[in-house]
Amino acid sequence: MQVVKEQIMRALTTKPSSLDQFKSKLQNLSYTEILKIRQSERMNQEDFQSRPILELKEKIQPEILELIKQQRLNRLVEGTCFRKLNSRRRQDKFWYCRLSPNHKVLHYGDLEESPQGEVPHDSLQDKCNIWEINP
Incomplete structure (x- = not known):
């Protein structure tokens, strides 16, 4: 009011x-x-x-x-799940990304379903070194 x-x-x-x-x-x-x-x-x-x-x-x-x-x-280390859009704009898969505890590597990968809790680093197939990212 x-x-x-x-x-x-x-x-x-x-x-x-x-x-x-x-x-x-x-x-x-x-x-x-x-x-x-x-x-x-x-x-x-x-x-x-x-x-x-x-x-x-x-x-x-x-x-x-x-x-x-x-x-x-800390939030980046916890990781986050995103919905993945396919070519027909359907959101049936997921994509997860998290930062390693030493803050040097981003681990990411596709998931079939939304995770319940944290996803371990070793279950994420792809990774990218932070130093390789261009500012």
Whole structure:
């Protein structure tokens, strides 16, 4: 309800001269747009621009980025199953890919059915060395 209220209030502040203009303004102020505006306004508040906040942000940013990197690598090591499309756009087979625990090789291969849990590296027929991938 707060988002709807904010959409209406923001649309009315532009002082639309007709109902069609008002509706148009409302359509431009989607839920995601309101969230972006709110976030932008919060970031511009004085509290977020104060020296202690900026110093804290600068101090913890490398640690947070490293955590994100580790989470992404862990997800790649777990592996993921994808539906495989054939020439007639049917999705009757699966394709699985995962990164080796040492992060040096991508193992992948076709599967007849969706796996229940992790697929072992040795059951995946194909592999690609990471160093062979062009950036």
